[in-house]
Amino acid sequence: MARYIFITGGVVSSLGKGLTSAALGALLQARGFTVRLRKLDPYLNVDPGTMSPFEHGEVFVTDDGAETDLDLGHYERFTGVAARATDSVSSGRIYTNVLEKERRGDYLGKTIQVIPHVTNEIKDWIAIGDDEVDFMLCEIGGTVGDIEALPFFEAIRQFAQERERDQCIFMHLTLVPYVTAAGELKTKPTQHSVKELRSIGIAPDVLVTRAEHPIPDKEREKIALFCNVRKEAVIPGYDLKSIYEAPMAYHGVGLDQAVLDAFRISPAPKPELSRWQDVEDRINHAEGEVRVAIVGKYVQLEDAYKSIKEALTHGGMANRTKVISEWIDAEIFEKEDPAPYLEGYHAILVPGGFGERGTEGKIRAAQFARERKIPYLGICLGMQMAVIEAARNTLGITNAGSEEFDHEAGEKRFTPVVYHLKEWVQGNYKVKRKVSDDKGGTMRLGAYTATLKPGSKVAGIYGKTEIEERHRHRYEVDIKYRDELEAKGLTFSGLSPDGRLPEIVEWTDHPWFIGVQFHPELKSKPFAPAPLFADFVRAAMEVERLV
Template sequence: MSARFIFITGGVVSSLGKGLASASMGALLQARGYKVRLRKLDPYLNVDPGTMSPYQHGECYVTDDGAETDLDLGHYERFTGVAARKSDNITTGQIYSDVIAKERRGDYLGGTVQVIPHVTDAIRDFVLSDITDEDFVLCEIGGTVGDIEGLPFLEAIRQLRNELGPKRSCFVHVTLLPYIGAAGELKTKPTQHSVKELLSVGIQPDILMCRAEQDIPQNEKRKIALFCNVKESRVISALDVDTIYDVPNTYHREGLDNEVLRYFEMLGEDEEGDVDLTRWTDIVDCVRGPEGEVTIAVVGKYTVLIDAYKSLNEALTHGGIANNVRVNMKWIESEIFEMEDPIPYLEGVHGILVPGGFGERGAEGKIEAVQFAREREVPYFGICFGMQMAVIEAARNLAGIKNASSTEFGPTDEPVVGLLTEWMKGNQLEKRGIDTDMGGTMRLGAYTAALRPGSRVSEVYGGATEIQERHRHRYEVNASYMAKLEKTGLVFSGMSPDGELPEIVEFPDHPWFIGVQYHPELKSKPFDPHPLFASFIKAAIDQSRLV
């Protein structure tokens, strides 16, 4: 294995954009022809973010192989197109679970189990695992330098520097230069203290990425370089931009990719090398100069924190890029429709999307949004829970099943949606029960769906009869209600290969009404928009001409 490792840490405050910095760095190295892999090391004690509230942690991202991961892995995929795997996200909870399991088996031969070396060894093993022919492996360390829970990860990467040597490892530190309005200047002291904190655990950063709201004067860069023991050319400005897809371009203009390659002695001091950023300039041009705009109402239950729908937000933007329009998102808390008429909120929008979610709160409001879209012939896109609410709405208002509900909301006489207790994943039977642990027990990861030939969804997928998409849910539409529902005009146009699990529903006589059990937003990219989002936004454009 000859991969070079880049370790990205963050200091001063959280939410500095380490994930975007890592993803953009990966995109730049990719644009130079190198093969990259990105991974995230999270210091929290949860085994994974699957049981964490979106309000606390934002979106839970899901990989093809069924890992529930940090939302930054979504950035990695969207910027590089490299499919993330379970081996690309680790948490303190997973590390400790593994170490304790080994201790119980007697793997440590009666020795005292300690943070050093046992926990740090487990972290190092993770960092070095599942690497094949990658040129660069970028490892983002979650949290902020100085957090007590992050210390084992910092110690592990310090040890890795000794093991790999400076020619195969690089430390990049993302930090903050706050602007103090009263003084009228950017302050470098927080960055100096952050680097001092890193030095206290034995890590000297090689490159600094300084987040700031305005240009960093050269004399301030010189000062940072002097006090932080970094070459002046390796103090990189990381300024705010109007679209995240311009970040690779701005970092390239600041010389980030050149400095990384020069650090690894892959470029001479005066060399620039070849880089093709056409992909990103084309995307940015489209975002900044669209030919029109549409408004999409997103009726969800976590809308006060947009990070809870990070991939969805980006996938809608990608749908706009595919159609050269700007997508304005109108975020609506679904509970409002349980108290107020939805018409004032939804009248005039060009499309309605009901995303995934868990629990009964806001469910009736989502059903109201579905009914509005169906009756007013407004393009409707239901994702996961949004598909289930579309089926329940049709059952109640078209099929006459007035008590249609989901067992997720409690016992019901009409379980149109119910808890799935067993299913096939490949050749393996997966099982669970009502009392099963919440974490990691959903239908997770990539599953195949068979599409009905001639259906609208088959047309959207370019005439495909079989697709693979990522799932994350516990409850399924009850197939025993299919015959009664199809009499109302609702078509089950996608099913699991064994014909047992409904995957896609649509109303063929509606301008655009599709519900899917999976999460297509997880596979959408700015340079490869998901076909469902591209088609939905196209329908919204057609709707805008009618409004």
């Protein structure tokens, strides 16, 4: 039966609970334990799938087709454990489940209340897969004191009470700010946060105190005294040059040891940290540098493309090269020549997105990369825009476009080279969709197989002719243009197993120009970079002179 670590946060948001949880998971793995990480979010959306990237950052997709919080991406990147739909739950999902049970009559006519019905549903969710791993790490979104998070805090309090002694511990992240005018670190915010946590019946076993300045022993002793935590369990968490230094940094200040001590696991297995020593070495001893332009539509919030940025970093690590990712708003190119903005980059990446805004700029970026022979990686919408560009400028279909844009505008303006995907095969059955369907959870989501053309560039990159990658889209390139486009040199080098859905395109007369309908960034890890990203960075390194 699993041991549980509940990770909470206080004082302010964005302290790094997700990264700390992921780093702790990696350290427990290094000591020989199996782990699974889980995120419990207080917002009322059923999942983040319908949220704007400006609201919530990217939507991370699991193999089994769940749209989840971006923290699950951190969990996967640090532990290599593939997340599942059951590893992410929101208040919206919990309340939906409770109300569906009430409508079915499952509660036998009882009055439905937060306690016990909502808290029981949360506890049931937490316990899924209880017998599969040694440690279950459960992060509670938001901060202590948030009214919407109270059912989750009550649920984990009850959960710990109902389990055997030493089966659950609580880890709390707080801020220790430095007041410049006073020249002092202030522990009072941490004290108040712990007081708030204790007022709802939860006493932290381990405190992670985030700070920009070193925390002296005297201040750690003060925190330990007033928060009723052992001094050895007050763990400083400092800012790092790279998030991938976190496992080694937290090990250095004793986080994993403090957690094992809280569980009374003694003697603790010695850690094997060579993987993270190698990762750290590759980050800090890069032998070159490349600049990659990311031409997107959500560039004002880098978290909207979090996995892409990290996958580029992984690709750089695979080549011992530092990747400098720079964000360019695609809308700029709708009015201005892209050349002055894109000259000087070693490679261009056009990521996914939804809606027509910025798409003409993405098309022009694809054209620039094709004509200037600059390495290009188009992901999801980035592939679709590359195909539309080819249809316009090599086939002469000047009004080539996507049904998505016509649906958005409510009128027919384009010859649809990209169409709304109405049916596809998922496992042993056929999925059917209509434009009028609900938006949430209705896309082609999760891992699907693609068959690669033997001898193609992508087959060489992957080293095989059958791959499985994660998808998140409801529009698809129309296969009917395949012969015409291939005659011009745009090869459809990856297809769905039934041959109906284009998965990958590549220009045969270009050094490196690949578009993929899936999201290869979602499976990339620092110790196992996504093959496409590793080769994309390699191609960027081979650009001998900047255009």
